[in-house]
Amino acid sequence: MSLNRINFLVGLSFLSVLLVGCSENTVSSPTPPPTPFQSQRPAPLVGGNDGEWQLVWSDEFDGNAVDLEKWSFETGQHGWGNNEWQNYTDGENASVSDGTLKIVAKKVGPGQKAGDYTSSRMNSKQSFTYGKIEISAKMPDHKGKGLWPAIWMLGDSIRGGKWPDCGELDILEYVSFNEDTIHCAIHTKANNHRDKTQLDFHQKLERAEEDFNVYGLIWTEDKLVFYTGDPSKVKMTFDRPKDFNAENWPFDKPEFLLLNMAVGGGWGGKEGVEDEKIFPATMEIDYVRVFQKSK
Ligand SMILES: [Ca+2]
Numbered sequence: 001m002s003l004n005r006i007n008f009l010v011g012l013s014f015l016s017v018l019l020v021g022c023s024e025n026t027v028s029s030p031t032p033p034p035t036p037f038q039s040q041r042p043a044p045l046v047g048g049n050d051g052e053w054q055l056v057w058s059d060e061f062d063g064n065a066v067d068l069e070k071w072s073f074e075t076g077q078h079g080w081g082n083n084e085w086q087n088y089t090d091g092e093n094a095s096v097s098d099g100t101l102k103i104v105a106k107k108v109g110p111g112q113k114a115g116d117y118t119s120s121r122m123n124s125k126q127s128f129t130y131g132k133i134e135i136s137a138k139m140p141d142h143k144g145k146g147l148w149p150a151i152w153m154l155g156d157s158i159r160g161g162k163w164p165d166c167g168e169l170d171i172l173e174y175v176s177f178n179e180d181t182i183h184c185a186i187h188t189k190a191n192n193h194r195d196k197t198q199l200d201f202h203q204k205l206e207r208a209e210e211d212f213n214v215y216g217l218i219w220t221e222d223k224l225v226f227y228t229g230d231p232s233k234v235k236m237t238f239d240r241p242k243d244f245n246a247e248n249w250p251f252d253k254p255e256f257l258l259l260n261m262a263v264g265g266g267w268g269g270k271e272g273v274e275d276e277k278i279f280p281a282t283m284e285i286d287y288v289r290v291f292q293k294s295k
Pocket residue numbers: 060061062099100285286287
């Protein structure tokens with residue numbers, strides 16, 4: 001995962017460790033058999049409420065521009081902690097039309113080095129503590145290797161520069177060298193890829209690049225449940241440790257949402273960047289919805 005301004009991660013081979021697998025007994029991965037996911041954009045959820053959960057924040061991307069009341073762009077090409085190659089621009093690589101957000105990565109130089117690509121990284125201006133977060137998204141058409149889109153959350157304390165202490169929740173990561181596969185992960189001071197103790201999971205999702213799929217997280221005081229499609233299709237569960245503390249459970253504080261697409265980088269570029277084939281590349285997002293428990 002790309003991490004803002006975290007120099008100590010530069011050079012780390014994130015890729016290889018992320019796929020190593022879950023540390024035993026803290027994460028269970030009740031993987032159901034492959035499920036036929038919806039092939040079209042899900043119908044809008046009217047009001048977004050189902051009794052238990054109430055919609056508290058959302059973006060349906062129904063306008064004609066990114067809503068800067070809700071989102072800010074992070075810019076720059078310093079590698080983002082993972083030796084990534086893209087320059088994140090100030091909104092030039094994100095647009096809203098026909099009900100969806102498009103984050104578009106482009107090649108703008110000769111290629112094969114930092115700065116020869118542009119893309120977008122958007123942060124929600126609002127942060128949340130606990131809730132059900134659902135994002136309907138479609139990964140870029142599969143044309144080759146080198147893309148690394150993600151939908152994730154970081155604790156607000158990252159702004160003081162502390163990773164992984166801030167806590168990171170990766171609701172979705174996708175690397176285009178690994179077609180039809182989606183990933184989720186948790187990073188804390190006690191469990192992170194730097195120490196090869198991160199908690200992660202991946203599964204096949206045959207039409208991740210063709211269809212909109214819902215990527216969800218239910219985050220409560222004592223549990224994290226990652227799912228795809230609907231909450232019955234659990235990918236990974238992490239229970240708050242019995243001896244919980246700030247190192248193994250930083251998830252009692254506000255986190256903000258991030259949407260981005262990296263090019264190359266420790267994990268995304270692990271098998272190269274096929275820049276003659278993959279651009280322009282678009283991650284499309286139908287909506288982002290945050291629900292919290294009804295009082
Ligand atoms: Ca929409």
